[in-house]
Amino acid sequence: MTNAASAKYVADFRVWRGSPAGGGLEDFKVAVNEGEVVLDVIHRLQATQAPDLAVRWNCKAGKCGSCSAEINGRPRLLCMTRMSTFTPSDTITVTPLRAFPVVRDLVTDVSFNYEKAREVPAFVPPEGVAPGEYRMRQVDVERSQEFRKCIECFLCQDTCHVVRDHEENKTAFAGPRFLMRIAELDMHPLDAAAESGLDRRRTAQEEHGLGYCNITKCCTEVCPEHIKITDNALIPLKERAADRKYDPLVWLGDKIRRRPE
Structure with missing residues (x-):
């Protein structure tokens, strides 16, 4: 020694x-x-x-x-x-x-993070497509591949002031690591959550605390894998959630039933 x-x-x-x-x-x-x-x-x-x-x-x-x-x-x-x-x-x-x-x-004790992981609904495979038959464009693969680099060190969870400074927020806020996971699934071209009745954008807002995030980028700054958590996951997810909730055209489109083909 x-x-x-x-x-x-x-x-x-x-x-x-x-x-x-x-x-x-x-x-x-x-x-x-x-x-x-x-x-x-x-x-x-x-x-x-x-x-x-x-x-x-x-x-x-x-x-x-x-x-x-x-x-x-x-x-x-x-x-x-x-x-x-x-x-x-x-x-x-x-x-x-x-x-x-x-x-x-x-x-x-980082068990909080595993509890939050279990609360995020898993990938929903498209109906009628068997494993091994999935096809994606390379641009779609690259879009979410960045998020798959996460090593779950939970540094982003630790530095996020919503969790760090407010213990009372933990029940309602999933934290950047798991909001990133929801964003990854929401932008996955093969995820059939919507067809199964699961609205990932609505649940991100209402069940996982997306609105608590004020995009300070502190999570991005400490990520050892240099994932652009805020710019590439959280901000786009916030934009899509806002469109879903407040855009009158989107709201109207949801109300109009599609004519059968």
């Missing part, structure tokens, strides 16, 4: 330690080597000074979303935040995701 004598430098870390009952920041001096990320230093801290420090991680490659935390107040992945972005004189503060309940130390 690298020690302070052989390290590039020794960094000042402040790490939140505690449980649901309470806790606080503890100061540590930890060795840092060339090319390391914050998760490397947290692991060294576990190995040398705080063996009972709880931190969630898995792939260490920025693809599982497990090691989400807040570094100097900004939601980030520990494994994708390079130590080279800080100077040796910086104090690096690592805290758990603020929007979710603490389990222990840096580990939070």
